[in-house]
Amino acid sequence: MTPTLTLPLQRYAVVLVNLGTPDEPTVPAIQRYLQQFLSDQRVVDYPAILWQCILRGIILPFRGRRVAKLYQSIWWDEGSPLRVITQRQTKALGNAMLMGGLPVQVRYAMTYGNPSIASVLDELRAQGVERFLVLPLYPQYSATTTAAISDQISSYLQQQRDLPEIRMQKHYHHLPAYRSALAGSVRAHWAKQGQADALLLSFHGIPERFVRLGDPYERHCRETAANLATDLGLTAEQVLVSFQSRVGKEQWLQPYTDQLLEKLPGQGIKKLQVLCPAFSADCLETLEEIAVENCEVFLHAGGEDYQYIKALNDSPCHIQLFRQLVLQQLQGW
Ligand SMILES: C=CC1=C(C)c2cc3[nH]c(cc4nc(cc5[nH]c(cc1n2)c(C)c5CCC(=O)O)C(CCC(=O)O)=C4C)c(C)c3C=C
Ligand SMILES: [Fe+2]
Numbered sequence: 001m002t003p004t005l006t007l008p009l010q011r012y013a014v015v016l017v018n019l020g021t022p023d024e025p026t027v028p029a030i031q032r033y034l035q036q037f038l039s040d041q042r043v044v045d046y047p048a049i050l051w052q053c054i055l056r057g058i059i060l061p062f063r064g065r066r067v068a069k070l071y072q073s074i075w076w077d078e079g080s081p082l083r084v085i086t087q088r089q090t091k092a093l094g095n096a097m098l099m100g101g102l103p104v105q106v107r108y109a110m111t112y113g114n115p116s117i118a119s120v121l122d123e124l125r126a127q128g129v130e131r132f133l134v135l136p137l138y139p140q141y142s143a144t145t146t147a148a149i150s151d152q153i154s155s156y157l158q159q160q161r162d163l164p165e166i167r168m169q170k171h172y173h174h175l176p177a178y179r180s181a182l183a184g185s186v187r188a189h190w191a192k193q194g195q196a197d198a199l200l201l202s203f204h205g206i207p208e209r210f211v212r213l214g215d216p217y218e219r220h221c222r223e224t225a226a227n228l229a230t231d232l233g234l235t236a237e238q239v240l241v242s243f244q245s246r247v248g249k250e251q252w253l254q255p256y257t258d259q260l261l262e263k264l265p266g267q268g269i270k271k272l273q274v275l276c277p278a279f280s281a282d283c284l285e286t287l288e289e290i291a292v293e294n295c296e297v298f299l300h301a302g303g304e305d306y307q308y309i310k311a312l313n314d315s316p317c318h319i320q321l322f323r324q325l326v327l328q329q330l331q332g333w
């Protein structure tokens with residue numbers, strides 16, 4: 001049902017927020033992006049002075065150059081896939097709101113890089129917006145992603161005299177519309193390719209220490225997997241969970257995707273389908289790390305068939321899920 005709004009429609013805006021991506025696939029642009037991203041204490045919490053020496057002296061020069069080649073390999077004519085897909089999601093949600101009779105403004109912002117959360121809030125406030133609904137594009141909550149968005153909003157508010165009102169979706173992996181969108185994407189893949197020996201859910205990792213300190217991310221990932229198994233009628237053994245993209249020497253959530261892929265063919269799993277439910281848009285971590293690098297790992301270890309099932313991106317089910325989240329959040333506002 002369409003909510004009744006207590007302010008004129010022009011005073012509301014929805015802001016989709018994703019992680020961010022470099023402006024260009026060049027070493028300087030990637031270093032700028034990584035500098036901002038990896039200086040966030042929500043992402044890397046080592047003592048700042050020590051960490052800044054390591055970051056500027058070692059990580060930015062070496063990782064910047066290595067990752068530039070990877071970004072170049074996945075870059076699209078219109079730009080970084082993560083940005084292009086986020087733009088498409090924003091446009092599609094705006095259209096869906098319009099078609100549903102609630103033509104609220106929809107914009108996107110990035111936690112790191114452009115457009116920044118502060119710049120988008122500023123621009124919308126200048127147009128008279130007073131109530132913001134922020135939708136972090138992370139189905140599973142983690143302090144490293146969703147709380148980092150919340151921190152930036154808090155810093156923005158600290159600079160304001162006349163505060164806008166803000167609501168934020170914390171997570172949505174448990175909601176029926178998300179569950180059916182995810183299960184639907186696997187079924188659509190099966191309709192074209194058939195079923196494999198197993199379905200691997202590879203989630204972006206975080207340091208295991210963060211989970212010990214209270215981050216519920218791992219629980220959210222495992223709930224996502226259990227729900228998907230139920231919704232697809234698969235057993236727990238047919239739905240495997242692993243964690244990818246680790247950085248640095250600390251222990252991250254396990255099993256690591258690459259190490260698991262090396263073992264699976266020896267356990268009789270030769271045909272594998274891989275899904276990455278922590279990513280609402282395809283990006284470097286899915287298009288390169290999962291679809292290319294990890295495919296090679298699996299085939300090299302004796303696997304015969306490896307298929308990556310793309311992210312929900314701007315598929316109609318995903319946009320309908322966002323629309324439902326917006327309608328729920330706007331109730332009574
Ligand atoms: C070093 C710590 C990192 C943590 C913790 C982390 C958590 C985390 N990240 C995502 C989503 C994305 N990460 C992406 C890229 C990326 N992630 C890290 C590091 C951490 N991520 C780095 C250094 C990078 C850049 C690429 C690289 O150098 O390897 C992206 C893709 C961006 C793109 O431009 O395509 C996404 C999306 C989640 C969901 C998450 C925790 C739950
Ligand atoms: Fe990441």
Ligand SMILES: [Fe+2]
Pocket residue numbers: 245284285289
């Ligand atoms: Fe990576």
